[in-house]
Amino acid sequence: MxxxxxxxxxxxxxxxxxxxxxxxxxxxxxxxxxxxxxxxxxxxxxxxxxxxxxxxxxxxxxxxxxxxxxxxxxxxxxQLVPPKKRTVATSPPLLNFQPTVEDILSRSGLSQKYQMENFAVSPTNQVAYAAAQAVIERPGTAYNPLFIHGGVGVGKTHLAQAVAHSIINIDPNKKVYFCPGDQFTNELIDSIRGKTTEKFRKKYRHLSLLIVDDVQFIAGKTGIQEEFFHTFNSVVSVGGQVILTSDRPPQEIKNLEDRLRSRFGGGLVLDIQPPDFELRCAIVLIKAKEKNVEINIEAARLIAERVIDARSLEGALISVYAKIIGKKEIIDLEAVESYFSQQTDRVTKKTEFPEVIRAVCSFYNIKSSQIRGPLREEKIATARQVAMFILRTVLKINLIEVAHILKRRDHTTVIHGVKKIQRLTMLNPIFKQEVDRIIQSVVSST
Incomplete structure (x- = not known):
């Protein structure tokens, strides 16, 4: 009722x-x-x-x-809601062969670890999550293609593969295939060399679901784009679903043919933002549960606070756990604080200032000559002050030396820059995430 x-x-x-x-x-x-x-x-x-x-x-x-x-x-x-099974009235086969999970994963290119159940949701990705659920419910009709873009480690691959797993769970007979953009390129080149293009087309053009990860890799390659255009049209024409991921939206992919740009933007285009603090905390707890690692909430929150990149969260968790094996049964606040204290010491000793300059310039897309030069436009000035902040607070370089590195006249400019960044990180959580991401990239490079 x-x-x-x-x-x-x-x-x-x-x-x-x-x-x-x-x-x-x-x-x-x-x-x-x-x-x-x-x-x-x-x-x-x-x-x-x-x-x-x-x-x-x-x-x-x-x-x-x-x-x-x-x-x-x-x-x-x-509360667990049993999934609705789609049933198709067919005559029973002579031999009822049920493929194993391993068989399905092997032929589909999927990883078992990416499931909807362990995809952590927050305001930064809830629209993408909802769109994925809609595709699972109505593949080929809800949003086709579903184009998901965002930075490294925000969960694009996880969500795309989770959709595939859910669709296979509903109907194991669905033909699903996941491949990175460079794999599609390499397979096509190999098929041309080996004169097996028909086999290649048979593999890709008759799928129920095609997922291409980092599709921006096909841009600028005329023959590859031509083949992908026909592959895309073939899958969609038979009612199949296409999911694409990229590090940028279709209109920003350079050297992408207009007809592909039009196809990519013809469904639903959405982005996933870098994980906020609550989402990072949830990811730590999920990863700990998956690995049967005990961790208290205060320790999880500290990891989430210190590690900005989602992909690095699991690494930090494993590293902390490795240090307590045989000593403690649970990761607590003391263990995490000890780990990050050692990390800070390691970064301070090993990191040279050029690495900080490179990381800042890469993030803001400017040249090192600009960050050391006299220009004061907002973007360059902010980058310069962020560099001051990292050199002073992370590498512990003295004020006079920081001024010398950045070619400033005196250290009072550095004092002002550091204080400004400290104030902005307190007032603007998004800006703090950006600064933390730069620091994380410096830490990862050492």
Missing amino acids: LNALWNDFINKNEQSKSLVPMVASILKQTRLIEIKDGSVLLACPNQGSRIYILGKLTLIERLFSAHIGKKTKVETVI
Whole structure:
């Protein structure tokens, strides 16, 4: 009864356009548990869908109240919701061969570790997560292609592969393939050399789901773009889904043919921002659980505070754990503080100032001559002050030496620059993330 009511509510509001496809797709993953005294209890399959629904709660409450004719308040809980299996009426095969998980992963190019269940969701990626859920619910029709862009380590590959896993779980017979952009390029070149292009096309053009990671690698290669254009069209024309990831949106990919740029932007283009503090903390806890490592929340929060790059979080966790084996049973605040203290000492001793200059210039896309020069435009001035801040606070170089490195007249300029960056990092969390990311790149290079 409750399920019928809930499904009717979703379907009617989806048809009337009151619910956009993305919201409807997420709601179809939920289950109505109880209606009592104007309170509605909704079961969400995971934390990601719950976070997304909480952001749409006012809309859902308004529409559901109108649907049942009385004011309601929606509450959510996390509760496993069995996935809806898609069944196709076919004659039973003579021999019912069920491929193993290993078989499916081997032929699809997927990694077992990337699942929707262990994808940590926060405001920085919840729209991408919701879009992925919509694709799982309606592959080939919801958003085709789904184009996800963002920096290194923000979760693009994880989310794309998680969609593939979910689709295979629903129907193991789906033809799914994941490949990096450079792999597509190399396979095509090899097929031309070996005169096996028909085999190559048969592999790629008849898929239910094609995922190309770092698709920007095909840009600038005329023959590769020509083949990918026809591959893309073939997959979409038979109702298949295409998911693309890149480090930048389609309009910013240099030397990409206009027809491909048009195709890439023809579905849904969205970005994933670098993980915020709460998301990084969640990632640490998830990774610890996966590896059966005990860690208290204070220790997890300190790792999340000190490590900005998502990919480096797991490495930091493993490094701390390696240091406590045989000494402690749980990673605590003391263990993490000791680890980062040693890291700071190592960076201070090994890092030379040119590495800091290179990291800052790379981040702000300027030349080292500009950072040491007289120009005062905002971008260059900020980069110069960030360099001062890192040289002074991380490498512990004295004020006079910092002024000399950056070719400033006296050390009072350095004092002003360091104080300004300290103030900005306190007032602007996004700017703090940027500075921390530069520091992390310096640490990683030593």
